[in-house]
Each structure stands twice: as C-alpha cells, then as structure tokens.
Amino acid sequence: MIRVLVVDDDYHVAHAHALSVAKLPGFEVVGQAHSGTEAQELVGSTAPDLLLLDMYLPDFDGLDLVRRLTASGGLVPDFLLVTAARDIESVRTAMQLGAFYYLVKPFTFAALREQLEAYRAWAQHAQTAPEADQETIDALYRMRSTAPRRPPATQSLQPTMAKVLDIVASAPQPIGATEVAAILGASRPTAQRYLATLVRKRFLDLDLAYGSTGRPEHRYVRRRT
Structure with a gap:
C-alpha cells in the first residue's frame, strides 16, 4: 500500500485530491496538510511514501519543504507536484530535487490517476529489483519519463x-x-x-x-x- 500525504493550502482542493487518491487501488491517504510546517510535522508522524505537493503554501513553498526535509536528515518521501506554478524555473528546480512528475492545475482525475499509477508501477519495480544493474536503472528511468497519454x-x-x-x-x-x-x-x-x-x-x-x-x-x- 502506497501511503500518500496531500499538501495544499486550499482545504477544498486538498479534500478533492484526497478523494481522488482514495479511489485508486493500492493507495492510502494518511493525512492532509495545509502549510509547509504542518506537512513537515505530518511527514514525521505518518511516514508517507509520496507527497501530493502544491507549490504555493502560506509559510514556505513546496520545494522549500523538500529542501527542509532533506536537510533534516530524516525521511524524504517521493513527491509529485500538483500546482498552478507554470514558470520554467520552478519546473527545473522540481526536476533537480527529484519530483516524480509535475502536474499543472487545472488537471483532470484521469491525468492524476495516470501519474499515480505510473508511480505505483515504478515503486513496485524499484522495490522488487534484485540489484541496481544497468538494465534495472534504465527501466526505472524509462518508467519515470513516459509521457502521459492524451485521449483522442x-x-x-x-x-x-x-x-x-x-x-x-x-x-x-x-x-x-x-x-x-x-x-x-x-x-x-x-x-x-x-x-x-x-x-x-x-x-x-x-x-x-x-x-x-x-x-x-x-x-x-x-x-x-
């Protein structure tokens, strides 16, 4: 079961995202945070595997949250950006920090489902691989870089x-x-x-x-x- 923490400053949006995640088999929502500080605390108490992470938070932005978690030396979950931020610098920084994907709001349930299912497949492959040989590494990179399908x-x-x-x-x-x-x-x-x-x-x-x-x-x- 993949444990997901939803981080969004808007209570209604966070709730909608949590409902979307809960619809998918293999996923469990372990909490909702509405600020960077709250998210940092919940990461420590709930140990999520994945953050569904908004960029715009009232105290510091989503990428700063990832930096703070890394600097703390504790758990740093994987993260998927779900944000209205469209500037290229944010996209580049998210990629540098290891974002699994970057979804720009507004997006559909189908688009979110596709990326969550891709993450689930990637995580399962990473956990079951016997060793990180080149073939395994190439497969993991391919799974992360597959472009989403667009319904015709x-x-x-x-x-x-x-x-x-x-x-x-x-x-x-x-x-x-x-x-x-x-x-x-x-x-x-x-x-x-x-x-x-x-x-x-x-x-x-x-x-x-x-x-x-x-x-x-x-x-x-x-x-x-």
Missing part, C-alpha cells in the same frame, strides 16, 4: 474544456458543477460555463436530479455515441 476524443477541445470533459467522463456517476470545480481547481461559475458549452457541443448530457427541496440539480454525464 478531447484533442479538438480547448485544454481546460478537455479537462472538464475528462472529469465528467471519469466520474463513477453523474457529477455536478460544484464537484467539477473542486477537482478542476476553479470556481463553480467557471466550471458551469464549461459544462454548459460541452452540453451544447453534444459532448455531455444533462441529467436533472431532484433533491429533498424538489428543485432540480444539474448533473452531467458523458454523452453516449
């Missing part, structure tokens, strides 16, 4: 709209704009606009669910072709 059905869409489509397509049941917004890392009105456009483009179907108030709630599903 979304190639004609603007990138964020394609991410919204992937979120809905990956959901186990009809999903609402609030849930989509949390996964996307955007506001509910923004998610609603993308969802409405995807309905108009006939990528999604609108499913009206009536709650306890009797008022319809808009839920969305991938259109069947």
